[in-house]
Amino acid sequence: MTRLLVATTNAGKQAEFRRLLADLPAELVTPGEIGLQLEVEEPYDTYAENAIAKADAYARASGLLSVADDSGIEVAALDWGPGVRSARWGEGRHADRVLEAVGDASDRRARMVCALAVARPGAPVEVFDGVVTGSIAGERRGTGGFGYDPIFLLPGGVTTAELPQAEKDRISHRGQAVAAATPRLLELLGRG
Numbered sequence: 001m002t003r004l005l006v007a008t009t010n011a012g013k014q015a016e017f018r019r020l021l022a023d024l025p026a027e028l029v030t031p032g033e034i035g036l037q038l039e040v041e042e043p044y045d046t047y048a049e050n051a052i053a054k055a056d057a058y059a060r061a062s063g064l065l066s067v068a069d070d071s072g073i074e075v076a077a078l079d080w081g082p083g084v085r086s087a088r089w090g091e092g093r094h095a096d097r098v099l100e101a102v103g104d105a106s107d108r109r110a111r112m113v114c115a116l117a118v119a120r121p122g123a124p125v126e127v128f129d130g131v132v133t134g135s136i137a138g139e140r141r142g143t144g145g146f147g148y149d150p151i152f153l154l155p156g157g158v159t160t161a162e163l164p165q166a167e168k169d170r171i172s173h174r175g176q177a178v179a180a181a182t183p184r185l186l187e188l189l190g191r192g
Helices: 011-020 047-062 083-088 094-102 165-171 173-188
Strands: 003-006 027-029 065-075 109-119 126-136
Touching: 003 011, 003 047, 011 165, 011 173, 047 065, 047 109, 047 126, 065 083, 065 094, 065 173, 094 126, 109 173, 126 173, 165 173
Parallel strands: 003 027, 003 065
Antiparallel strands: 065 109, 109 126
């Protein structure tokens, strides 16, 4: 069976990608599982450029078909930031930092954005996107998910951390990007 590298060291993303990609005819592996230690800079101003850099570096280093994403939260009250800096914003207190920064702002609109890059050694990298809109909750709610999930409020009145995993995976920004990429991944894995 063809191996597909989930090119991230983030445990939350690894678990989510394992669920999202589980139906593909591939053996999903992580960098640690194949003994690959690689740090890739994310200096770019777009999710797509950062995702491409990661997926391409991992594909070249491993020789495997690789998927990597760059994702973030964009908040109206923060001038649509932190955006591509979401993972580095808040010094490990990401969700709490957003709650503090938004405070009692009346405009709490927000969106979660994902660019998913699919890379093969020696081939152009392809990018697939996903976006989910919502708002910032007044406080942390729910125990599921990771990162910004406890404060990202969906139009139905629940945070993504309050959803069952299958429902979150179906509607999330990362879930949408994987759904968009799945036909191409199936082609690349010889099943399309």
